[in-house]
Amino acid sequence: MRGCVLPPLRRYPTVHELGVHAAALAARRPEDVRLRRVGTSRAGAPLWLLSVGHGSRQALVVAGPHANEPVGGATALRLAERVLADPRLTEGADATWNLLLCLDPDGSRRNETWLSGPYTLGHYFRHFFRPGFLEQPEWLPEGEGGAVLPETRTLLDLQDELRPFLQCSLHGVDVGGAFVELTRDLPGLAQRVAHSAARLGIPRELGPYDTLYWPMLGPAVYRVPPPRTGDLAAAITEAAVESTWFHPQPYGTVTAIVEAPMWGVDAVEDPARPADPDAVLRSVSHVLRRGTQHLESVLARVRPGLGTSPAVARLLAPVDDYLLVGPGIADSWDPDVRDSTTRALPPLDTARLTALRLAGRRVALRTAGLLHQLVTATGRDPGGVLPELDRLIDLWCADYRDGCGAYWIPVARQVEYQARVVLAVFDLAGRHPRVSPAARDSGWGAVPRPTAPVRRD
DSSP: TTTTTOOOOOOOOOOHHHHHHHHHHHHHHHTEEEEEEEEOOOSSEEEEEEEEOOOOOEEEEOOOSSSOOTHHHHHHHHHHHHHHGGGTGGGGGTEEEEOOOOSSSHHHHHHHHHHHHHOOHHHHHHHHHOOOOGGOOTTTOOGGGGGHHHHHHHHHHHHHOOSSSSEEEEEEEEEEOEEEEEOOOTTHHHHHHHHHHHHOOOBBBBGGGTTTOOEEETTTTTEEEOOOOOHHHHHHHHOEEETTTTGGGGGGEEEEEEEEEEEGGGGGGOOOOOOOOHHHHHHHHHHHHHHHHHHEEEEEEEEGGGOOOOOHHHHHHHHHHHHHHHHHHHHHHOTTTOOOOSSOOOOOOOHHHHHHHHHHHHHHHHHHHHHHHHHHHOOOOOOOOOOHHHHHHHHHHIIIIIIIOOOOOOOOHHHHHHHHHHHHHHHHHHHHOOOOHHHHHHTTTSSSOSSSSOOOO
C-alpha cells in the first residue's frame, strides 16, 4: 500500500513501536487521523487511542486485552491504514474508527522477549506472561463499580464517551484455530469467517474450550451468554463474570471478540466422531491432572526461596490461578469422575475433543513456563527444578507439535485474517443495527450521540 506506515509484518510490533507507528500515521494524515492519550497504566504507560474519520457512528477496536496476544496491535494499525485507503469505511459509512492500541501495555511488555522470535513453542512458553485473573483489564469480577484497574476504568470511560455501535476486542489463540464470539447475532458472519480463513489457510475452531457451553451461531461463531454469579474457577475458565464486553450494551453496542491463532491445528475443525470419545476424555483428563500435580510439587519446592517482591507476586498470581482450576477442569471432563451433579458436556466430535486436549496442555504449559521464569529470575536453582521444568516444557511442546500437528502461522497472515473479520463485523453490524432504549429516547436512532463532546486532544 502506498504510504504504508508499517514495514512488512514478519514479526509483532512492540508496545513502543505501536505508538511510534501511530504517531507517524497521525502526522502524515492530520486531517483524518488523531492520536490521543486516553489513560495511564498501573506502571505509568500511556494508553493511546488512534481515531480515523469524522463520522457520527463510532466503532471501537480494543487491542492487547491479554498480554500474551500481540496480534491485535498490528491488526489495529493495519485497520487504520485500510480505513484511510477506503473512504467507504469512514465518510461512506458515517463512521469514526477508534483504535485502542494496547489495553495492557505493562503485561504486553513482559512478553517482548519472545515477540521477535524465534517462533517456536518452547521459546514462547518459556517467556509467556499473562497476569492473574484479577489483573486482566477486560474482566469485572466485582462489577463495574468495583473496577479498580486504571486500564479497566479507561476502557469503561471510553465506552461511555463514544457509545459505539460496534466494539471489537482483538484476541489471539496460542495453539488451535480461529473463532469469533458475539454478544448478539450478526447473520452472515460465519460465512465471512469461513471465506477469510480458507483464503488464508487458517483453521477454524469448531468447538473451542472457551465456548464449551455457549450457543453456536454458526461454524466458529458463538454467542457470549450474559454474565452469571459463580466461583473464581468458573470465572477464569468460562468468563462467567461481568466484563467490558457487555458494559456498552445499553447504547445498542454489539461486541465481537475476534480470535486469531498463532499456531494452527487442523483437527480443531474436524467434525468426525471418534469411535470412543470417553477414552479420549479419560486421556486428556489424566494428562491434565497428572501435569497439575507435578507442577504443584515443583511450586512447593521453590516457593520458600522466591521471596515476596512485587515481581514475584505478578508471576505467582497466574501460577496459582492455573493450579487452582486445573484439577476441577480435569474432573469436569473425566467420565469416571463425572456424576449427575456435573454439567453435561455437549456432543463430542474430533474438533471439540482436540480443543479440550489443547486446553489441558495449555494450562500445564503456561504454568511450567511461568515457574521457569520465577526460578530463573532468582539467579539460582536451590530446588534443582530447572532441568525438570525444561524437560516438561520440551515434552509438552512436542505433544503440541508432533501429537497435535501444530504449525506456525506467519504474523502477516494472522493480522490479515483478523483485519478481514473485523471489517466483516463492521459491515454486518451496520446492516443489522440494534436500537437501544437509550438510543430511542435520544431521538438519534441506532447509535446515540455522546452526552459530552468527544475529546480531540
